[in-house]
Amino acid sequence: MKRAFPILGVLTAILLSYALYEALIGAPTEQTMGDVQRIFYYHVPSAWTAFILFFINFIASIQYLVRSNPQTDRFASYAAVIVGLVLFVVPFFVTLPEGMRPSSVATTGVLITGLYFLIRRLFSHPDTDVLAITSAEVGVVFSLVNLVTGPIWARPVWGIWWTWDWRLTSTLVMWLIYVSYLMLRRFSSSGETPLLAAALAVLGALCVPFVYFSIWFFRTQHPQPVMGGGGSIDPRMWHALLINWLAFSCFAFLVCWSRYRLERLQRDVDEAHAMESLSDPRESVR
Amino acid sequence: MTPPAGITRVTLLKDLRLEWRSKDAINSMLFFSLLVVVVFSFSFDPSAEESRQIAGGLIWVAFLFAAVVALNQTWAREIRNQVLDAYRISPAPANSLFMAKTLGNFIFVTVLEALMTPLFIAFYRLRALGPVWQLLLVAVLGTWALVVNGTFFAAMSLRTRSREIMLPLLLFPISIPAILAMVQATTAILNGEGARFWIVLLATYDLVFTTVCLLLFETVLNAE
Numbered sequence: 001m002k003r004a005f006p007i008l009g010v011l012t013a014i015l016l017s018y019a020l021y022e023a024l025i026g027a028p029t030e031q032t033m034g035d036v037q038r039i040f041y042y043h044v045p046s047a048w049t050a051f052i053l054f055f056i057n058f059i060a061s062i063q064y065l066v067r068s069n070p071q072t073d074r075f076a077s078y079a080a081v082i083v084g085l086v087l088f089v090v091p092f093f094v095t096l097p098e099g100m101r102p103s104s105v106a107t108t109g110v111l112i113t114g115l116y117f118l119i120r121r122l123f124s125h126p127d128t129d130v131l132a133i134t135s136a137e138v139g140v141v142f143s144l145v146n147l148v149t150g151p152i153w154a155r156p157v158w159g160i161w162w163t164w165d166w167r168l169t170s171t172l173v174m175w176l177i178y179v180s181y182l183m184l185r186r187f188s189s190s191g192e193t194p195l196l197a198a199a200l201a202v203l204g205a206l207c208v209p210f211v212y213f214s215i216w217f218f219r220t221q222h223p224q225p226v227m228g229g230g231g232s233i234d235p236r237m238w239h240a241l242l243i244n245w246l247a248f249s250c251f252a253f254l255v256c257w258s259r260y261r262l263e264r265l266q267r268d269v270d271e272a273h274a275m276e277s278l279s280d281p282r283e284s285v286r
Numbered sequence: 287m288t289p290p291a292g293i294t295r296v297t298l299l300k301d302l303r304l305e306w307r308s309k310d311a312i313n314s315m316l317f318f319s320l321l322v323v324v325v326f327s328f329s330f331d332p333s334a335e336e337s338r339q340i341a342g343g344l345i346w347v348a349f350l351f352a353a354v355v356a357l358n359q360t361w362a363r364e365i366r367n368q369v370l371d372a373y374r375i376s377p378a379p380a381n382s383l384f385m386a387k388t389l390g391n392f393i394f395v396t397v398l399e400a401l402m403t404p405l406f407i408a409f410y411r412l413r414a415l416g417p418v419w420q421l422l423l424v425a426v427l428g429t430w431a432l433v434v435n436g437t438f439f440a441a442m443s444l445r446t447r448s449r450e451i452m453l454p455l456l457l458f459p460i461s462i463p464a465i466l467a468m469v470q471a472t473t474a475i476l477n478g479e480g481a482r483f484w485i486v487l488l489a490t491y492d493l494v495f496t497t498v499c500l501l502l503f504e505t506v507l508n509a510e
Contacts, residue, residue, distance in 0.1 A: 065505065176459040183455050190445035192509030199502045200442065203435075203460060206498060210463040214487055218466060 005257065012250040019247035021242075039153040040237075045245035046145040046173065049252050053139030054178060054205070055283035059116050060123070060132040061201035064194060067125045077120070084113030129194040130267070132201060134259045136181055138252055143175045166219035170212045177204040177211075290382045297386035298311050302393070304363070311359055312397070318355055319398050322348045323405045337410040342472030344463060345406055350432065352402070353395045354454050357436040360391055361444055370444075370507070380504035384437065391433045399425060415478030420485070424475065427488040428468035431495065436462055438499040441506050 001169065023041035030037035065071040087109025091102035123131055150168060151161040181204055185197050233241075288296075305311060326344055364370045373383055404414065414421060436457050443452035471484035 064503075070318075147328075173459060173462050180456050180459045184442070184446070184452070187446040187448055187452055190509055191445055195505055195509040196442050199506055200456065202502065203438075203495070203498060206494060207460045207463065210487075210491055210494075214463040214466050217483060217487075218470065 004010035005254070008250070008254060011257060012247070012254055014245075016142060016252055017246040019244040022240040022243050027064070027237050028234060030221060030237075033157050036153060036156050039149050041240055041244045043146060043149040043153060045248040045270050046125070046142045046149065048137045048245055050143035052249075053135045053142065054174070054208075054251065055112075056119070057117070057132050057135040057139060057178075057201055059119055060128045060135060061198040061205070063116075063120060063123075063128045064125070064132060064198040065202065067120075067128070076158075077117075084109045085160045087112065093158050106220040127264070129198065130260055130263045132194075132198060133185060134256050134263060136178055136185075136201070136265075137259060140175065140178050140182060141255075142248070142252065143171065147171060147175060164219070166212075166216045169219070170215045173211045175206050180204070288378075290340065290379050293325075293378050293382035294385045294389070297383060297433065298389050301386065301390040305390075305394075312394070313492060315352065315356055315398055316396070316401060318445070319348070319402045320405065322351055323402055323409065328411045328412075338415075339473065340407065340478045341410050341412055342474075342476060343469045344410075345403070345472065346428065346440065346469050348406075349399055349429070350401060350465065352398050353391075353429070353432045353436060354457065356397050356398065357391060357433070357440050357444050358450050358453055360387055360437055360440045365444065374381045374508060377478065378464060380507045381500050383507070384441075384500065384503040388434050388437045391437055392430060395429050396425075396434055399509070403452065412476065414476050416475035416481070420475050420481060424481070424485060424488065427470075427485065427492055431468070431488060431492050432457075432461060432465035434492070434496050434499055435464075438506070441503070464488060 019041075023038055027038065027041065029035055062076060066076040088106045091100075091105040096102065096105065119131065121130065147168075154163075155161050181197060181200055184200055185193060188196060190196060321485045326348055327365075330340060330344060361370070364373075406466065436453065439456040439460075440453050443449050467484040467488040471481040471488065472486065474481040
């Protein structure tokens with residue numbers, strides 16, 4: 001396991017270099033915006049990566065809350081299966097909002113359930129909390145990259161740093177929710193911080209759909225500048241986008257793995273200190 | 287064994303009685319609300335026509351600040367006298383305590399709003415073009431949204447280092463959809479436009495978050 005990290009590191013470095021090449025040179029130049037448009041290859045994958053990480057945080061927090069009790073654990077497992085089934089079956093029978101394909105919704109359902117049980121298998125109950133804080137921290141960083149590259153792109157193209165269109169506003173609010181999660185983690189002096197943080201993460205994650213939906217309605221009522229999205233994309237650009245997303249995901253995985261190991265080590269050290277001070281009171285002052 | 291609703295009622299009456307006898311929180315809250323309204327009047331001084339456009343936002347921001355100050359002292363009395371420990375040991379369900387606290391805060395904040403609203407109407411020369419009963423509905427739903435999340439996060443912030451600042455840090459981001467809905471609904475009703483979408487969104491938000499807070503409160507109460 002220890003050897004895998006440097007190997008993955010090298011592979012990720014190669015992938016990132018290739019992705020950089022694709023983004024800056026390989027992909028065709030956009031007609032209207034010119035080379036500035038290439039920020040798109042960092043702006044969008046960082047958003048997708050942040051979403052996945054926040055979703056992992058949601059699942060890890062739920063598992064931390066439910067797995068202490070076998071009844072709630074079973075209930076949550078059934079719920080995960082039912083959610084996956086519903087997302088798999090329902091899109092083929094109802095009309096979806098425009099832009100959503102039934103096959104993508106169905107795949108998302110399968111992935112959600114798969115991810116739930118994968119995390120359940122790979123992480124023991126205390127480790128789900130470590131996973132939660134790791135994914136939240138790295139997710140906040142990627143979301144920040146998304147929020148900063150957006151204005152950098154918007155300024156030369158549209159002449160404004162920021163606008164309160166629905167996508168930017170919703171992403172900002174989601175970022176704020178997870179920063180508040182990290183604040184609770186940092187400032188809480190309770191012995192049961194993981195439980196409190198998990199409860200907050202569940203509330204925050206449930207809030208995200210409300211955020212997106214309410215701000216979408218708010219902003220589609222009035223004409224707004226169109227920021228990205230819509231229209232078809234050149235296949236070479238799509239290729240560059242996907243390569244960058246893959247590279248970002250691998251990089252995020254490496255960073256999460258480092259952070260996870262760091263957090264585990266920190267907790268082991270704290271536990272060892274506590275055990276030592278319990279067994280020998282004279283040595284408790286360090 | 288007393289039914290949970292009975293425990294809620296008893297706890298709520300206890301809180302109200304304590305507040306009525308001491309009146310320390312309500313006095314400071316009243317004065318704070320008046321100050322907020324006056325300061326806003328100096329900051330935003332529009333004519334009657336413009337005021338209808340921004341009044342919704344102003345009123346709710348003022349209510350939000352008043353609610354946060356009220357919520358911060360929600361659990362203070364309980365910690366001082368170790369009531370929380372006694373409650374944890376007792377067989378009473380944690381949800382009853384949560385409902386009692388939330389209802390008490392709701393009554394408290396509603397009283398504040400009832401006192402601040404005439405001041406706003408007077409200072410901003412407001413007149414609703416839409417139905418007033420809808421404004422009352424938005425007030426009830428909006429206040430409940432703030433109070434249910436606020437009580438929950440106040441309990442969560444009990445053992446944090448900067449307790450008073452922690453509550454707004456946790457409450458504001460998660461309340462943003464509700465605040466957006468409250469402000470848009472109020473503005474729409476004041477201007478005689480339709481607010482049905484926002485009212486339905488607010489009601490859904492209240493339902494979802496009340497349920498989740500009730501489910502999770504026992505965990506939060508017992509986390510020590």
